[in-house]
Amino acid sequence: MRRLLALLFCSLLAVPAARAADATLLAPVTRPLHTFSIVARDSTTGEIGVAVQSHWFSVGTVVSWAEAGVGAVATQSLAEVTYGPLGLELMRAGKTAPQALEALLASDPQRDVRQVAMVDVHGNVAVHTGSKCIAEAGHRKGKQFSCQANLMEKNTVWDAMARAYEKTRGDLASKLLAALDAAQGEGGDIRGKQSAAILIVQGKSTGRPWADRVVDLRVDDAAEPIKEIRRLVDVHRAYEHMNEGDEKLALNDVDGAMDEYAAAAKMLPNNVEVKYWAAITMITAGREKEAMPYFR
Helix, strand or coil, rough: CCCHHHHHEEEEEEEECHHHHCCCCCCEEEEEEEEEEEEEEECCCCCCCCCECCCCCCHHHEEEEEEEECCEEEEECCCCCCHHHHHHHHHHHHCCHHHHHHHHHHCCHHHHEEEEEECCCCCCEEEEEEEECCCCCEEEEEEEEEEEEEEECCCCHHHHHHHHHHCCCHHHHHHHHHHHHHHHHHHCCCCCCCEEEEECCCCCCCCCCCEEEEEEEECCCCCCHHHHHHHHHHHHHHHHHHHHHHHHHHCCCHHHHHHHHHHHHCCCCCHHHHHHHHHHHHCCCCCCHHHHHHHH
């Protein structure tokens, strides 16, 4: 399977076969990732993301893939992991999401047990649910997004996810989490809950992958993984305010820094770290009276 995918990759990108043979590709791993997921592009910000939940340990290390300026992939069911990196590589080379998925499926003799979804940087969407995926299995493709699931309690899961995504207001993280909540609300994975992940990248690449990740969070093993991933997203947002406060303080914008720290403190009222740095900032600015309650 690995050699077949590598040769396919060569032909599509018109590079010598010897070069692809030297390329670093993930070894094929087939794992029973019976799960629900969503891939999407935010038409306003251009951000691209994928979110997933499953009764399987560390689902985010297998299912979810995304790259700024390229696209996102979810590979599940009897998951072939290489759909993730190869799908991104093909889209990076200029293939649309439908073209990339079609090419990978054409070279996969086990495509009937795969469930894969892709969205590219332009919002093109492609999704495949193999005829031998374990019921209940299916997908719903919408404008710049796709919801997919297999081994579900009900066949209403993917439609519920799509409705939740479309009606939710807010940033891409909020919309992706709403889709996961909706899936669980329909019964979710028939085996229960264990892990979840959310990965969001910028629409345009800066050439610095670490800077291009907007959200990159995983819950590998928990009784309520969606609730925990939502909590972590809230913590992430608070620390984004903290980081912005640091940036403003470095520019000597003390009032702006205090606004950011206050926003963080409101989101995380029991977090000592947030209060500490707000107090330090006030002391630095000569606002001792305002700082003392935080220190206490």
